[in-house]
Amino acid sequence: MKKHSARVAPLSACNSPVLTLTKVEGEDRPRENASGTVDGQPAGGVTGAESGAVRRRVHCCVRVTAVQVRKALWGVAMVMCVCSSWAGSTQLAKLTFKRFDAPFTLTWFATTWNCLIFPLYYIGHLCKSPERQTPKQRFRECCRFFGEDGLTAKVFFTKVAPFGLLWTTTNYLYLQALRKINTTDVSALFCCNKAFVFLLSWIVLRDRFMGVRIVAAILAIAGIVMMTYADGFHSHSVIGITLVVASASASALYKVLFKLVLGSAKFGEAALFLSIVGGANFVFISFVPVILYFTHVEYFGSLDSIPWASLCGVAALLLAFNILVNFGIAVTYPTLISLGIVLSVPVNATVDLYTCEIHFNTVRLIAVFIICLGFLMLLLPEDWDQCLIQLSTRLRKREQHAEPTEAGAGSGLNWSRRTRTSMSTFTR
Numbered sequence: 001m002k003k004h005s006a007r008v009a010p011l012s013a014c015n016s017p018v019l020t021l022t023k024v025e026g027e028d029r030p031r032e033n034a035s036g037t038v039d040g041q042p043a044g045g046v047t048g049a050e051s052g053a054v055r056r057r058v059h060c061c062v063r064v065t066a067v068q069v070r071k072a073l074w075g076v077a078m079v080m081c082v083c084s085s086w087a088g089s090t091q092l093a094k095l096t097f098k099r100f101d102a103p104f105t106l107t108w109f110a111t112t113w114n115c116l117i118f119p120l121y122y123i124g125h126l127c128k129s130p131e132r133q134t135p136k137q138r139f140r141e142c143c144r145f146f147g148e149d150g151l152t153a154k155v156f157f158t159k160v161a162p163f164g165l166l167w168t169t170t171n172y173l174y175l176q177a178l179r180k181i182n183t184t185d186v187s188a189l190f191c192c193n194k195a196f197v198f199l200l201s202w203i204v205l206r207d208r209f210m211g212v213r214i215v216a217a218i219l220a221i222a223g224i225v226m227m228t229y230a231d232g233f234h235s236h237s238v239i240g241i242t243l244v245v246a247s248a249s250a251s252a253l254y255k256v257l258f259k260l261v262l263g264s265a266k267f268g269e270a271a272l273f274l275s276i277v278g279g280a281n282f283v284f285i286s287f288v289p290v291i292l293y294f295t296h297v298e299y300f301g302s303l304d305s306i307p308w309a310s311l312c313g314v315a316a317l318l319l320a321f322n323i324l325v326n327f328g329i330a331v332t333y334p335t336l337i338s339l340g341i342v343l344s345v346p347v348n349a350t351v352d353l354y355t356c357e358i359h360f361n362t363v364r365l366i367a368v369f370i371i372c373l374g375f376l377m378l379l380l381p382e383d384w385d386q387c388l389i390q391l392s393t394r395l396r397k398r399e400q401h402a403e404p405t406e407a408g409a410g411s412g413l414n415w416s417r418r419t420r421t422s423m424s425t426f427t428r
Contacts, residue, residue, distance in 0.1 A: 079337070081328075082324050083340040083343040083344050083347060086317075087344040087347040089321060090183045094178050096310040105300070106175060106314065107175055108281060108285055108286070111277070113278065113315040114274045114278025115275050117319070122138055139272065141268075142269050145265055151276070160273070164280050167277055167281075168285065170254060171247075173244070180243065182358045183351070183352055184345065184349040184352045185244070185358075186240070188345045188368045188372065189245060191220075191248075191341065191371055192220040192224060193249070195221075196217075197256060198216070205256065205260060216377035216378045217378075218374075219373060220370075223370040227364065227368075229367075324337075325337055335379050339379070342375045
């Protein structure tokens with residue numbers, strides 16, 4: 001039990017279960033040595049025990065600092081990679097539609113690549129884990145996430161297939177929105193899914209009510225209205241905004257229902273789940289692109305005319321994004337992963353401004369700023385107000401401790417000046 005709790009517990013504070021467990025296991029041998037020393041030399045034994053305790057405290061603090069620094073460095077790398085993959089897939093999909101106007105086929109093609117997530121995870125497991133399990137053993141262990149019976153037909157059709165439909169719907173609506181409006185508006189409006197997640201969690205999961213997150217949700221809704229107003233409520237832009245808001249809503253519904261039905265998943269379990277979704281997409285939804293092709297709803301000519309490089313690029317970037325999001329949560333702070341998503345908005349804006357595909361008027365700039373501000377406010381922890389109170393209390397205590405020191409230093413300086421003056425007068 002201790003080993004399991006140490007493996008999954010967070011490494012974010014000095015009193016975390018991991019550091020406490022490590023410290024308790026390491027204290028057994030020093031206590032025996034200390035007792036033997038006490039029998040021979042009482043005073044020296046007490047001194048040795050005190051020095052050992054101090055040494056262990058220093059070791060604990062150094063270890064915590066090293067873990068936090070490592071997680072912060074991983075976080076910086078993950079932020080850059082998540083931002084690059086998400087912005088790159090959005091821009092490349094926009095370019096792909098100029099030569100391949102088939103959003104559902106692109107959604108099906110990119111989702112099928114999710115089958116590679118679990119094999120890539122298993123390769124990483126072989127390289128890092130000391131306990132090298134066979135693929136069948138690792139598969140069975142990750143299948144425990146679905147219940148005691150593992151992945152059965154009933155579990156698949158009741159717990160996996162609905163999320164696969166939500167996954168396909170989210171991506172399809174997002175790609176459809178890219179055909180209507182620019183990438184900056186799409187990426188900014190999609191950030192509203194964080195506000196929708198909070199509202200649904202508050203209603204469905206009975207999460208804690210937070211006033212700051214209600215304000216953030218209001219800001220997100222206000223940003224949507226202002227974004228619609230920025231182009232004058234034309235039908236083309238209104239349809240695009242409606243599509244991306246629907247995509248954000250489907251994404252929020254996917255996340256809330258996943259937590260309600262399946263709970264939280266580890267990296268290996270999430271990799272297996274996404275691979276199953278990709279395999280189910282290939283097996284059960286492959287007939288839809290065929291029907292759309294023969295009905296000329298998404299007609300793209302011969303196979304030679306398909307821009308395979310662009311399609312594979314979009315699928316590879318989305319695959320990298322999904323892997324980085326799940327892997328990043330396992331190795332660093334989840335807030336940094338969310339920060340990488342919101343940073344894709346200025347990246348897309350820079351590219352759109354360079355390619356002259358967007359006109360930044362005042363209303364659009366304010367709308368983008370409001371949506372991003374609401375997204376960042378939703379990243380605040382639940383005890384953010386208590387953290388501010390503790391920080392202000394610590395600053396006041398430091399000021400109170402600093403004032404007597406400055407007063408003492410000033411009096412000492414005056415005393416030394418008076419001494420030098422009197423001595424000089426005496427010598428004269």
